[in-house]
Amino acid sequence: MQKPLKIAILDMYNNFPGEGMRCIVKLIDEFQEREKINIETTIFNVRANNEIPDLSFDIYISTGGPGSPLELGESWEEPYFKFIDSVFAHNNSEQVKYEESTKKYLFLICHSFQLVARHLGIGNITKRRSTAFGVFPVNQIDKNVKEELFAGLPEPFYVVDSRDYQLVSPNKKRINQLGVTLLRMEKERPHVNLERAIMAIRFSEEVFGTQFHPEADGIGMKKYLSSYDKKKAVIKTHGLEKYNDMIDKLDDPDKIILTESIIIPKFLKKAMESVMQLELVM
16 A cells, blocks of 8 residues: 655744645645545644654645744754755765665745755845735746746746745855756846846755745635735735736736646655655665
């Protein structure tokens, strides 16, 4: 009998209400139904309860979340970064090399992406002059790089962006040392004399991250943003034009609906195939 695929969700929302967790759980449930496999999902409340998974899981998804990704000295930070380091160390271990253990797959979203980029020294994390909020295109950095998780998406493709911080000024020496690949940057803004943020990175064969929200569910997000209180809050902060533009793009089947259907499902599929292939060998 096939062992269940074990997935750990590292909840970085610090008990802050949001749509990210719902969207991630929904994608996992849909994947389980589509692939006809048994999945065991465990949620770890990292920032609020200092809960960190061990390496007994096959797949890890570390979420977005509120607040600053800069060093704050909170109690969960050291265990979280030790966990991140342990994933890379495990994947490079002799145990994996000689196929005595499966590799661990990790997806980093927004806040987690920024934390790990800072931890690894990939670039500078800075506070934005204003909040990025809406549905925006992200552009390819190197047209010669073909990223399998983006196969089936147009150039550029559209993402949900919601952040006060950004990864900029990539450290090329450190990037070369780590074998990291920068994949996407935020939209071109010829009228704005500011550096464009890095929006997607392949950290390794097994570890991937985006500064945007690939889990965002177009239909669910539209319902969420259409509630009276949320609509009022968004319009007050970002204006009616930005609100209407985001609602329109959430409805477009070639934008957020397409992005949501491709990136994380492809990541889960690749991880599942890798884990199950080695289990058959073992």
